[in-house]
Amino acid sequence: MxxxxxxxxxxxxxxxxxxxxxxxxxxxxxxxxxxxxxxxxxxxxxxxxxxxxxxxxxxxxxxxxxxxxxxxxxxxxxxxxxxxxxxxxxxxxxxxxxxxxxxxxxxxxxxxxxxTPSSPAQKKPAPWKQWLITTSVIWPLTMLIPPLFKPLFEAVPLLGTWGISHGIIAATIVALVVFVIMPRYVQAVSRWLFEPR
Missing domain, CATH: 3.30.70.100 (Alpha-Beta Plaits)
Structure with missing residues (x-):
């Protein structure tokens, strides 16, 4: 029960x-x-x-x-x-x-x-693995996303002002990490990430 x-x-x-x-x-x-x-x-x-x-x-x-x-x-x-x-x-x-x-x-x-391991038979990943996975996702996004928004910021100067542009870029990166990339990425490397006990 x-x-x-x-x-x-x-x-x-x-x-x-x-x-x-x-x-x-x-x-x-x-x-x-x-x-x-x-x-x-x-x-x-x-x-x-x-x-x-x-x-x-x-x-x-x-x-x-x-x-x-x-x-x-x-x-x-x-x-x-x-x-x-x-x-x-x-x-x-x-x-x-x-x-x-x-x-x-x-x-x-x-x-x-x-x-979080999907089975009690798996260990929680070592901190360095968590750091490596997270960094390998965020690092390329910080290089790719800002240039993609450049045409928008040039067309709408208000959105390109300091602070507002940073907020838009940060929100986009977080959304991609949380909803798109991490669920698939972690699953793809799960055998390496979650070692058996």
């Missing part, structure tokens, strides 16, 4: 720091179809809450039945708003009998969102 609220989250250090809700749920084999439908429903409901920045679902490999769900929020307060909501508790009650045992649930700060 699953009751995530009963678990004790590891809280972020700052209330205004982006955080990731990390949930692991082991589903009974006979309930997988019903669970998948429920998962789509609860993911859509969570997306409607303030501060929601995306969800990443890591499905089990053949022969296993543990799901990992990573939901990113803009702040700890936003994450707690969702985890403490009546709507979420009602949805959990609907699927409680589908779990083999109580799920694991904690909140991670910052970029740890991308470096």
């Amino acid at each position: 699953s009751d995530e609220v009963a678990s004790t989250p590891v809280r972020g250090k700052a209330s205004d720091e982006s955080v990731t809700l990390h949930i692991q749920q082991r589903v009974r084999p006979e309930a997988l179809g019903r669970y998948e439908q429920w998962l789509r429903t609860i993911a859509a409901r969570a997306a409607a809450y303030p501060g929601h920045q995306g969800v990443h679902i890591i499905r089990p490999t053949p022969g296993h039945n543990e799901y990992t769900i990573l939901i990113r929020f803009a702040s700890l307060a936003d994450a707690e708003h969702w985890t403490g909501s009546t709507e979420r508790q009602d949805l959990l009650a609907e699927i409680a009998d589908a779990f083999e045992h109580e799920d694991r649930f904690h909140i991670q700060p910052g970029i740890e969102f991308w470096f």
